[in-house]
Each structure stands twice: as C-alpha cells, then as structure tokens.
Amino acid sequence: MFVSENLSVNEKGNLTINGADTTVLAEKYGTPLYVMDEDMIRKHCRTFRKSIETYYDGQGMACFASKAFSCKEIYRVMQQENMGIDVVSSGEMYTAFKAGFDMSKAVFHGNNKSSEEIDMALEMKVGRIVADNIFELETLDKKAKEKGVKISVLLRIKPGVDAHTHSFISTGQIDSKFGFALETGEAFDAVKKTLECPNLEFRGLHCHIGSSILDTQGFVAAAEIMMKFIKQIKDELGFEVSELNLGGGFGIRYVESDDPLPYDEFMNAVAKVVNSYCKENDVKRPFILIEPGRSIVGPAGITLYTVGGRKTIPDIRTYVSVDGGMCDNPRYILYQAEYDAVVANKASEPKTEKVTIAGRCCETGDMIGENMSLQHCEPGDIIAVCATGAYNYSMSSNYNRICKPAVVFVNSDSDRLVVKRETLDDIISNDI
Numbered sequence: 274m275f276v277s278e279n280l281s282v283n284e285k286g287n288l289t290i291n292g293a294d295t296t297v298l299a300e301k302y303g304t305p306l307y308v309m310d311e312d313m314i315r316k317h318c319r320t321f322r323k324s325i326e327t328y329y330d331g332q333g334m335a336c337f338a339s340k341a342f343s344c345k346e347i348y349r350v351m352q353q354e355n356m357g358i359d360v361v362s363s364g365e366m367y368t369a370f371k372a373g374f375d376m377s378k379a380v381f382h383g384n385n386k387s388s389e390e391i392d393m394a395l396e397m398k399v400g401r402i403v404a405d406n407i408f409e410l411e412t413l414d415k416k417a418k419e420k421g422v423k424i425s426v427l428l429r430i431k432p433g434v435d436a437h438t439h440s441f442i443s444t445g446q447i448d449s450k451f452g453f454a455l456e457t458g459e460a461f462d463a464v465k466k467t468l469e470c471p472n473l474e475f476r477g478l479h480c481h482i483g484s485s486i487l488d489t490q491g492f493v494a495a496a497e498i499m500m501k502f503i504k505q506i507k508d509e510l511g512f513e514v515s516e517l518n519l520g521g522g523f524g525i526r527y528v529e530s531d532d533p534l535p536y537d538e539f540m541n542a543v544a545k546v547v548n549s550y551c552k553e554n555d556v557k558r559p560f561i562l563i564e565p566g567r568s569i570v571g572p573a574g575i576t577l578y579t580v581g582g583r584k585t586i587p588d589i590r591t592y593v594s595v596d597g598g599m600c601d602n603p604r605y606i607l608y609q610a611e612y613d614a615v616v617a618n619k620a621s622e623p624k625t626e627k628v629t630i631a632g633r634c635c636e637t638g639d640m641i642g643e644n645m646s647l648q649h650c651e652p653g654d655i656i657a658v659c660a661t662g663a664y665n666y667s668m669s670s671n672y673n674r675i676c677k678p679a680v681v682f683v684n685s686d687s688d689r690l691v692v693k694r695e696t697l698d699d700i701i702s703n704d705i
C-alpha cells in the first residue's frame with residue numbers, strides 16, 4: 274500500500290512512520306518537516322555490514338555516502354553503527370568531525386578538492402583520499418612532503434560502464450568529469466605515477482558507476498573490469514592492489530512500479546565476481562569498500578507539508594499548493610523525479626484524485642510532482658511525500674529566502690529534533 278515498509282495507518286486513519294503518527298509530528302514540529310526513521314537507517318547500515326561479513330569474511334568497510342543526508346546526528350549514528358563515511362567537501366568533513374566521528378574511517382572524494390580542503394583532511398587525519406586527476410596527485414604528494422606524512426590514496430577510475438544501459442560505452446563514459454579513463458591508458462599511467470610519488474601510499478582503486486541502479490548487471494560488469502585492471506597492475510608493475518572501492522548507487526523504491534533488489538543481493542552478485550576472479554587468477558582479494566548513500570537514508574524519510582489553496586483548471590489539471598517545494602525537494606525541478614504521496618490525515622481513504630502538487634516558489638516548474646494519485650484534500654490537510662530521506666535536505670536551498678525545514682528522527686519509542694528549523698534571523702545572518 275505504501276512505497277516504504279516503515280509507513281502504515283493507525284486506528285485514527287492517520288499515516289504513521291515507524292509507528293509515530295505523522296499528523297502529531299506535523300502539529301508538534303510544524304511543516305514543512307523532514308521525518309526520518311532512525312531504526313530503518315540503522316537497519317540498512319547493518320544489512321550492508323552483514324553482507325561484508327558474509328561475502329568478504331569481514332575484509333571490507335561499508336561507508337555511508339553522506340552527501341545523501343548530512344548533519345551532525347547522522348554521523349553520530351554512523352559512528353555507532355560502525356560505518357565508514359564518504360565526504361566530498363570541507364562542510365561535510367567539518368560536520369562529521371564536530372560530531373565526533375572517527376575520521377580515519379572517512380573517505381574524501383571530489384573532482385576539485387581545494388588546497389584548504391586537503392589541508393583540513395590532513396589535519397583531521399582523514400583515512401583515505403580518492404584522487405581524481407594528475408594535478409591532485411601532485412598536490413597531495415607535495416603537501417604530504419611538507420607535513421612529513423604519508424597519504425593513503427585511491428584512484429578514481431572510469432570503468433567505462435554505463436549503469437543504465439549496461440553496455441560498454443567508450444565515448445559516453447570517457448566524457449565524465451570524474452576520474453581516470455581505463456580505455457585510453459590514462460588510469461594505468463596514473464597508477465604508475467602514484468607509485469612513483471614518495472609521499473603517497475597507493476592503496477587501490479575506486480569506481481562509482483551511477484545512481485538509482487535497480488539491478489546487478491552494471492555493478493557486475495564494473496567489478497569484472499576493475500578486477501582485470503588489478504591483475505594488469507600486478508602483472509605489469511608487480512604491485513598487489515590492497516583496496517577496491519566499488520562505490521554506491523543502489524536504487525530504492527520511489528513509486529510503486531520501482532522494484533529494487535534487496536541490497537544483500539547486489540552485494541552477493543558482486544562478491545561472486547570478485548571472489549571467483551581472485552581464485553582463478555591468483556590475485557589476492559583486496560579489502561572491499563562500498564559507498565551506499567540513497568539506499569541507507571532514502572526510504573527512511575518522508576516530508577510533511579500543509580495543504581494551502583487548490584486550483585482546478587477545467588479539463589487540464591488541479592493544482593494543490595503546499596508550504597514547501599523546490600527549496601526542500603529540488604529533485605523534481607532538477608530531473609523530474611517521481612514520488613508517491615499520501616494525505617496523512619486521510620491515509621485510510623482511497624486515492625480518488627489525480628493532482629499536481631505545486632510548491633510555493635516563484636518558478637512554474639516548482640512542483641513535487643504532476644498527475645499524482647491522492648486522497649481528496651483540502652486546505653489544512655497534511656500531505657506526506659514518501660521516500661524523501663536522500664538528496665532532499667542535503668540539496669535544499671534558501672531560494673525566495675525560504676527557511677529550511679526542521680529534521681526529526683523517530684525511533685520505536687520517541688521522536689527528537691536533530692536539525693532545528695531555520696529562522697528569519699538565520700536567513701540574514703551573513704548579510705552585512
């Protein structure tokens with residue numbers, strides 16, 4: 274009935290998330306409101322960690338790609354769940370550090386890390402840096418020398434796999450701003466270069482083939498390509514690669530028709546490739562890292578809005594306006610992302626309408642979705658948009674000087690504020 278398994282209806286006919294009545298949460302904290310199911314986030318972490326135990330004898334680390342949802346409390350949860358994290362900016366690093374996260378379990382990504390960000394990573398003793406280009410390798414080597422440290426480096430590789438067509442596309446994938454291309458020999462040269470840098474410790478390779486991937490083919494193809502490259506490095510350079518980071522990208526259910534595989538099946542399919550390749554080719558199995566973002570937090574979150582005006586344009590459409598929109602969820606205006614929605618205070622009623630849920634910003638394209646099935650709603654009703662836990666809060670903006678919503682975590686016995694609602698004074702806090 275609902276796209277996420279943590280959603281249900283209580284005896285009052287109200288939508289619940291992990292047992293908590295969403296209309297009560299809307300009343301208590303106000304709307305728009307992000308609500309995240311903490312138990313589900315922890316459950317997903319454990320699933321990925323267990324897969325590493327099962328398929329790689331524990332020789333690996335699951336890292337939460339924190340760009341999907343970043344605030345201090347999520348890093349505390351990740352620390353408690355024994356997860357690593359991915360960070361891509363000084364802002365994410367700083368947040369994690371301030372939350373007390375063990376930065377040796379952080380992996381620093383990005384195609385244009387600034388000099389200040391690299392300094393910060395070294396100061397905080399970030400465990401691994403994934404280098405994206407030759408200029409960065411040279412910068413890292415120089416900085417390591419200056420500071421008298423060795424930097425653990427992985428190289429970001431473009432494996433030439435298009436995650437969505439599963440075909441091996443050369444031009445399409447070479448044309449990416451991220452990483453070193455395999456086909457042109459660029460990646461192999463980068464490995465040689467890293468090995469020659471006296472202040473860098475070459476740990477291994479990284480790839481990330483895309484996002485919202487719903488089946489295993491692309492992951493399997495990428496793993497095969499990366500293992501072959503590891504063998505080439507061993508044969509031609511006599512170096513055993515000790516780590517392989519296979520990225521993230523596991524898809525989730527946004528709408529009824531999405532049918533993602535259980536995460537454990539992704540992990541099993543890829544592990545079969547890695548394990549059998551190692552056995553058959555006399556290659557030592559590298560320590561495996563994975564970087565799920567969306568799949569950990571996406572299904573755990575919902576956004577609650579209060580309905581404002583309705584506008585029916587005869588024979589065209591009905592607009593239902595809500596008190597949020599592209600500022601808290603830019604995924605529709607960015608790429609026409611689809612969502613499922615429920616009128617939270619009428620959740621047991623049938624969905625009798627098709628409406629366009631419009632945001633409140635001064636942009637025609639500001640919508641949560643078009644042609645969405647919904648219970649009949651009126652001003653004052655609460656709409657819940659489902660599976661908004663990933664890339665909503667983290668992509669939110671202050672366009673139109675709209676304050677960002679609060680974030681609340683719910684677990685089986687309580688709810689708590691983890692990010693306060695922005696205030697008007699926050700909005701002008703940097704204005705001179």
Ligand SMILES: *Cc1c(COP(=O)(O)O)cnc(C)c1O
Nearest residue numbers: 338481484521522564565566567
């Ligand atoms: C975005 C990203 C991820 C996470 O992707 P999801 O689709 O959220 O799982 C992992 N690794 C890298 C390098 C990324 O850029």
